[in-house]
Amino acid sequence: MKPAVALLFPALIALCPADTIRLRNGTDLEGVIVSEESDHYVALVQVTKSIRDQRKIPKADVIEIVGVKKDEVAFEAIEKLTPTPDLLGYEEYERRIEDTEEFISAHSSSKLTRDAVKILAELEEEAKVVKAGGVKFNGKMIPAEERAKKAFSLDAQIAASAVTTAGDAGNRTAALRAWSDFEKEFPTSRAFIDTKPYVIKLMKSQLAAIESELATFDKRTKERADGIERIPTKDRARTEKMIQEKSDDYLRIVEAEKKAQIRWLSLDPYHKAPMTQMKSLLEREIKRLEGLSTSSLPDGDHAWEEAWTVLQGSPTKEEAKAAITQARAARLPKEYLDRLEAKVPQ
Structure with missing residues (x-):
């Protein structure tokens, strides 16, 4: 085997979906078939999470090789895109929608495409709400109008x-x-x-x-000072410098x-x-x-909603002024008072 090819094998097994190699003795090996000879396979087998082993597996010992389907591997990347977390921004919705659309396009004949379409519909519906000024919070989509109120x-x-x-x-x-x-x-x-x-x-x-x-x-x-004193002189200065x-x-x-x-x-x-x-x-x-x-404490939540409701209608100057006064009395922050005052009829 050429050294250059051998060096590529660890990366190969890391990137490729693993096959299941079923042996006649009842053992299942997870690995990647890297080459095939007349009487045996050469496979990189994942022994542990960090250890890979290259093995020659006689074909006479193999019952079947079950390959992982590409659509199943690809679907793993999108199946957790929903449900979405709270406060997700519109740009992140766009990214998730794009990833889901790519799966549907690449695997249109997959049995998983129907699930992907459902994921896409859910993402698009939520993205529409967020783009319009709404937000998701506590697992619930809050439309822009309700959010403003x-x-x-x-x-x-x-x-x-x-x-x-x-x-x-x-x-x-x-x-x-x-x-x-x-x-x-x-x-x-x-x-x-x-x-x-x-x-x-x-x-x-x-x-x-x-x-x-x-x-x-x-x-x-x-204890730390005593520990430093026990360090050999040649290493002590370095330790003291790090500290x-x-x-x-x-x-x-x-x-x-x-x-x-x-x-x-x-x-x-x-x-x-x-x-x-x-x-x-x-x-x-x-x-x-x-x-x-x-x-x-004054009820700031109620004061905001009352003032917002009044100002959303067609209030008289006196009604608008009273709503703003009530909001000020509830000690609403300046940012929220400014938003209310911007709605006062001129």
């Missing part, structure tokens, strides 16, 4: 979902940063009331983690976050000051949120 409430729910998604994934710092942005924009939304208990629990979890790190800080730093570079990188990140006025700083178990700062901030925020009565 519930803009404040819906935007608040979307912003709140960024908090819970990051928190559920275990990224508490990202969740707290998302909460800061959310609270700044939507403090009078129902989503704020619904999300507050989650955030308090999240903050308490973060506080406990920081307190644990601080309690073991001296022991941990001493110092990592520390410098972290401090640069924290400094940049402070300049950007990010409240919730990145944390490192070997830097005490940021952890202490975040501990104090968490204690204050937990106390503030636990003492915050949401029953006295």
